[in-house]
Amino acid sequence: MSGDGRAPSWAAGEPRVAHRDVQAIRGPLLVVGGVDGVGWDESAQVATEEGVRHGLVLELDGDQATVQVFEGTDGLVPGAIEVRFAGSPLRVPVGAGWLGRVCNGRGAPLDGGPPVTGDRLEPVAGWPMNPVDRDPPHEPVLTGVSAIDALTTLVRGQKLPIFSVAGLPHLALATQIAAQATSAGTRFRVVFAAMGLTHADIAYVRDRLEERTSSGELVLILNAADDPAIERILTPRLALTVAEHLAFDDGADVLVVLSDMTNYAEAVREVSAARREIPARRGYPGYLYSDLASLYERCGRVRDRDGSVTIVPVLTMPAGDITHPVPDLTGYITEGQIVLSPEIAARGVYPPVDTLGSLSRLMRHGAGARRTRDDHLDVAAQVLAALARARQSAALAELVGAAALGETDRSYLAYREELERELLDQGDAESRSLEETLDRAWTALATLPRQELTMLSPEMIRAHLELPDEGVDDA
Template sequence: MNATRPGQGPEGRSSALAQARIGHQDIRAIRGPLVVVGGVDGVGWDESAEIATPEGLRHGLVLDLDGDQATVQIFEGTEGLTPGGIEVRFGGRPLHIPVGTDWLGRVCNGRGAPLDGGPPITASQVAPVSGWPLNPVEREPPREPILTGVSVIDALTTLVRGQKLPIFSVAGLPHLSLATQIAAQSVSPGTEFRVVFAAMGLTHADIAFVRDRLEARTASGELVLLLNAADDPPIERILTPRLALTIAEHLAFEDGADVLVLLSDMTNYAEAVREVSAARREIPARRGYPGYLYSDLATLYERCGRVRGRDGSVTIVPVLTMPAGDITHPVPDLTGYITEGQIVLSPELAARGVYPPVDTLSSLSRLMRSGAGPGRTRDDHLDVAAQMLAALARARQSAALAELVGASSLGETDRAYLAYRDVMEQDLLNQGHAESRTLEDTLDRAWRALAALPRQELTMVSPAQVAAHLPTSGEAADDG
């Protein structure tokens, strides 16, 4: 990971520094957050830039090139700037940031500037925010669990180190609360565990909520917080997840930590990609998004994983809201192609007062078998999860039948499945916003829900597991 890259050796760095010293004062236009600079040569897309103003330095990225003109988006905006009063210096390379453990415990904005009153982040090493391509041959398959303390996730959609597992939600559902709960209480047993939380396009009220909810873990030096507000420039929103992943990669592959990265909200990120694409005058594709949205999302999601011969891992949990609840919208649709499962939130469960309102039959973790079961969580975990999902599917059929003929007309077995669903929702799925449950407690709650079913219906768990874990009617009543 530390090998010299093309353009990063002594000659490459000298060339970049030489370009950085050239000041361009041919400012041909200032439009909103954009500055059009003339007389440029040898400048590339996404190259970093510094803008010298009478009030101090501002920063930007090259969005578009046309002949000898470069269009630069200014992170801090162009308010107060005049064409004759600024000078633009190009960095000669894409944006780099310092990396290392100095990020831990810090609260910064979407471009890495401190919001916590502390000094700017400095380090002896820097890395490009775009990251380095990872050789697929050097990837190790994800394995071992990350326990979130959220029962429905740990029991039925177990998160695995090195996995990418998105949360699909709808506006108005508590996805941000769930994301902060996962960030606040997740652990990876037996390892050095770190969390990077990147917020994109949030309101100031939501940002205040995130800071307050994650204050304890931030203060403990286990978490990095990057906060991009809805009124910040869209180019910053595009940079925020890349900064988060660059920080996480160094903590994982150089320092050996297992790092969980939460990205919320990826729909806001995609909207920023669309806005920047329009500024570049690119031809729009599906629903106005650029045709490269799939590959753009993949450049983020595929930065997770494990590397052969190195300790540590990067696990990604993107959070996105589906416009109008449409799972075929380009953002959830493309995310589903790239990632390894999904956690889907349900408005119906939320209306019944269940938190987190996870639709368990629409959710899955395709790598759950790599991180759960004997030697990883508990021997009965995979079997009891399969039994619970099968029983819930049958309970939905019983509920639909009850709506047609009435619950009193159902048979004893159907009524047992309805009772099972109620116990599962209220005892297993439903938990407090700040409640962290152990895996033992979660699986014991799962068995208590299964105790509502007739013994002959438990066909996916072994008799030995039933004897060891299934509570008797009296024990189940006492626990309830």
């Protein structure tokens, strides 16, 4: 039984010999002596007078085992604790029973329902995916957000992070993506894992995603800021284990949104300090890269099997520093990034995506002919090229004044305003189809002189801007 009197929603196997030799308590960790036959990542139960807490073996040194306690060690006293090791890794029930449920970072229900049950138990750490069996990501996941769908298209099986700064609406964007995203497949599911959020933010997430949760298409796993930090390390692993079963056993396309990965990394650093490990950059452990990779690399597609796992991690960059270890290492592992900009947010644009600083490296695998629309890739390239020129014109205007600019430079300034108003700015509950998004891009491009549209064919220009034939050079 768990501390609240109910059976936990995840299983630890049958506990074996009880150990009472608790030699030290350091933060969320217990050091248990006299152990034998215990392995790494083995789950454990910590029996106290108030109930049972749950843990995981982090380290072994001779006959000592270091156990991280998910519910924290507050109130625990050596000599009054009994630790039992299960003889197997931490496992969680998987299956369609997760759909429509709201649980905490350990899988215990928060929606007043019964514990989640499943067809079988799977290790929370997951199974390594054989690279030989991977299929390249292809086909788009449409988010309903124009700035993403048009210019940094998300592809099924991709990992595409959102880099943000404290104070920007990254949580609103993450929930909007979770609420609106679709793919061409007939079965699409979403797993949203929140880590270290305030209760106000958690209430916002639950309210914003209530419709999709109640429809049985979404799983909510919520870890609050005042929950034990050690639980934060379990939260994304639990979410990905649930997603992998829905994808590779049930054949669904699953989008996993993880917010905020910076809070997760802080929890990893806290546990590392409690273990008295030698710190690396900015106090984070030297294995942070491999730790993040163990999460991000669980996405993808498997050859000869239906379904896919697509990951959108959200992380805040401390002080806006993109070279901070968390965004820096994330960038090495993932396939692009969506960057949110305070300067664009200050102009009242939502979502404040810095389109020139953003990139989806797999966009060409999921956009274009037979996937989205024939003109998609060309339009995206032209929009970005023109925006880069518009920034140069804006910088020149700051030096000499807008009145001193030539006609072409002024047209680029008008283009940037039209692009932000027509394409990039949209409501946080507004979902746009890809057709509408690309048509809005054409509307913005129409403000430029036709000779500036060098990345678009004359046929495309005639088809979408309705120009007379004599106005376009067919050479």
